[in-house]
Amino acid sequence: xxxxxxxxxxxxxxxxxxxxxxxxxxxxxxxxxxxxxxxxxxxxxxxxxxxxxxxxxxxxxxxxxxxxxxxxxxxxxxxxxxxxxxxxxxxxxxxxxxxxxxxxxxxxxxxxxxxxxxxxxxxxxxxxxxxxxxxxxxxxxxxxxxxxxxxxxxxxxxxxxxxxxxxxxxxxxxxxxxxxxxxxxxxxxxxxxxxxxxxxxxxxxxxxxxxxxxxxxxxxxxxxxxxxxxxxxxxxxxxxxxxxxxxxxxxxxxxxxxxxxxxxxxxxxxxxxxxxxxxxxxxxxxxxxxxxxxxxxxxxxxxxxxxxxxxxxxxxxxxxxxxxxxxxxxxxxxxxxxxx
Amino acid sequence: xxxxxxxxxxxxxxxxxxxxxxxxxxxxxxxxxxxxxxxxxxxxxxxxxxxxxxxxxxxxxxxxxxxxxxxxxxxxxxxxxxxxxxxxxxxxxxxxxxxxxxxxxxxxxxxxxxxxxxxxxxxxxxxxxxxxxxxxxxxxxxxxxxxxxxxxxxxxxxxxxxxxxxxxxxxxxxxxxxxxxxxxxxxxxxxxxxxxxxxxxxxxxxxxxxxxxxxxxxxxxxxxxxxxxxxxxxxxxxxxxxxxxxxxxxxxxxxxxxxxxxxxxxxxxxxxxxxxxxxxxxxxxxxxxxxxxxxxxxxxxxxxxxxxxxxxxxxxxxx
Numbered sequence: 001x002x003x004x005x006x007x008x009x010x011x012x013x014x015x016x017x018x019x020x021x022x023x024x025x026x027x028x029x030x031x032x033x034x035x036x037x038x039x040x041x042x043x044x045x046x047x048x049x050x051x052x053x054x055x056x057x058x059x060x061x062x063x064x065x066x067x068x069x070x071x072x073x074x075x076x077x078x079x080x081x082x083x084x085x086x087x088x089x090x091x092x093x094x095x096x097x098x099x100x101x102x103x104x105x106x107x108x109x110x111x112x113x114x115x116x117x118x119x120x121x122x123x124x125x126x127x128x129x130x131x132x133x134x135x136x137x138x139x140x141x142x143x144x145x146x147x148x149x150x151x152x153x154x155x156x157x158x159x160x161x162x163x164x165x166x167x168x169x170x171x172x173x174x175x176x177x178x179x180x181x182x183x184x185x186x187x188x189x190x191x192x193x194x195x196x197x198x199x200x201x202x203x204x205x206x207x208x209x210x211x212x213x214x215x216x217x218x219x220x221x222x223x224x225x226x227x228x229x230x231x232x233x234x235x236x237x238x239x240x241x242x243x244x245x246x247x248x249x250x251x252x253x254x255x256x257x258x259x260x261x262x263x264x265x266x267x268x269x270x271x272x273x274x275x276x277x278x279x280x281x282x283x284x285x286x287x288x289x290x291x292x293x294x295x296x297x298x299x300x301x302x303x304x305x306x307x308x309x310x311x312x313x314x315x316x317x318x319x320x321x322x323x324x325x326x327x328x329x330x331x332x333x334x335x336x337x338x339x340x
Numbered sequence: 341x342x343x344x345x346x347x348x349x350x351x352x353x354x355x356x357x358x359x360x361x362x363x364x365x366x367x368x369x370x371x372x373x374x375x376x377x378x379x380x381x382x383x384x385x386x387x388x389x390x391x392x393x394x395x396x397x398x399x400x401x402x403x404x405x406x407x408x409x410x411x412x413x414x415x416x417x418x419x420x421x422x423x424x425x426x427x428x429x430x431x432x433x434x435x436x437x438x439x440x441x442x443x444x445x446x447x448x449x450x451x452x453x454x455x456x457x458x459x460x461x462x463x464x465x466x467x468x469x470x471x472x473x474x475x476x477x478x479x480x481x482x483x484x485x486x487x488x489x490x491x492x493x494x495x496x497x498x499x500x501x502x503x504x505x506x507x508x509x510x511x512x513x514x515x516x517x518x519x520x521x522x523x524x525x526x527x528x529x530x531x532x533x534x535x536x537x538x539x540x541x542x543x544x545x546x547x548x549x550x551x552x553x554x555x556x557x558x559x560x561x562x563x564x565x566x567x568x569x570x571x572x573x574x575x576x577x578x579x580x581x582x583x584x585x586x587x588x589x590x591x592x593x594x595x596x597x598x599x600x601x602x603x604x605x606x607x608x609x610x611x612x613x614x615x616x617x618x619x620x621x622x623x624x625x626x627x628x629x630x631x632x633x634x635x636x637x638x639x640x641x642x643x644x645x646x647x648x649x650x651x652x653x654x655x656x657x658x659x
Binding site for chain 2 (some may be wrong): 008009010011012013014015018019022034036048049051052053054055079080082083084085086087088089090091092093094096097098100101102109110112113115116117119120123125128131132134135138139140141142168170173174175191210211213260261288289290291292293294295296310311313314315316317318319320321322
């Protein structure tokens, strides 16, 4: 086990003491979880505190730190009972990244976040605050520009009302008309998403907000069972549904980005530096398109229909190129000249 | 006396903090030495005390120097509680919630941040329960490299790290002048690569080592004359040289147009729309268009169209 640097151990102890003092009756496991330390590490910290205190370090001058029946107790540490100011690095991360996030269009909490950061900045040492200000100018958080539908979706969520939308499914390459009950909007990986109860399938579905073309209120209220959920969205997001298929694709070393961007169950090294990704998915068309995009850098592995699917969409696309459908300007209307 | 002699370093620092926080009057170096650095030689004490002061300053606990008496004949040290500790922040519930959301959004489980948030929760009341808002933001890629890189950007200090490229291969060492951090589905560092003599984007997920600051006086480089270019959103962004003309089907054209900002060249009677899309990297661009399968057709340039047909033939199993 690598030796923990003095600085980080000291910093942890300086937060651990006030935290335990503020939470009487807390257990070893709770402290361990909160501070990301093992039982042994926590006991070592307490042992260390036990021999600290004020000169002349007699029994009455020392901190009392012990575990009794799994309950962690720290006493006589008045001088350590308040949290220290944010360190330069803590301030840098929280303030610089927080500022960047607050200036991102479309974030509902931006105003609250800005005022919270203001209070925090005033409580930070001038040196750290000014470093954070310098760094903040060089931090950008780029979530796609607020898609137009976001406002309407938030309104629908707060009123628990259904919406009717035209949605572009990239995997299938088609537009569908759906009535959904929006549950939550969120960002991840730089895009906005909506989770909604989809009437058509009778299930919760994730939709990308930028692929919603038109959105209108459907006028009806959502039913209770459609909007109540026991698990938070982030946990549900990338968990496989019970009807999901298992699929596997092989990607070349050049296509390493696929593993980074595609949620998968396992990644196994196979011959020549290639990787086999196993994943669960509700449908195959998006994988077929991904494989077509990868060309020689990717291969379908399972199920057998996947490889056939790729050949099929390639044939269809080829027919478009070879079927003489290529347009020539005289047969089209020039949008630039406003002809319609 | 229970404290081992010489005391272990963390123990000694905690005792030093306790001593200097409890005292009402500044303590002279001799008094501090007698209490904490017992048995050390003059030289050893001086060296240790200097290092300890520095260590405490690094973690945000400054030792204050002040005269020990009104005649100012002697100087001593103390830590003022109101300076060293976090005052009550008076955060409203919505402010706390927003702060937690922000932390989760872009930072995930970084330990520096976790600690900062614990301090804030101790100075501001209760830890809010999440999910109070209609928005939920899923944790992005947490990166342990953020604090060090932010520090280096603020100081304008060079850093070294080992880096894996997207195409596989062994990680190679890079020395860079860090300019900016950008979050786009993951964290990227825009930096001037001193070996390649060009500004590059480095994905923090692909760092294969810790970030090591290059020692020496700062600033170590001039700030960049212009803001670094953003990480491209797609193969239509970047140093575009030519425009490709592509026809998209009715279901995808509106989306491509909205996303890329491409110019509409023509609207066909069958609902297809011809767009002029800037092309940066040819290979990625071709792959991107092929991903639309039969919902897109490259019209020009001719060699790109030919390359698309070639790739589709192979994929279709047509020799």
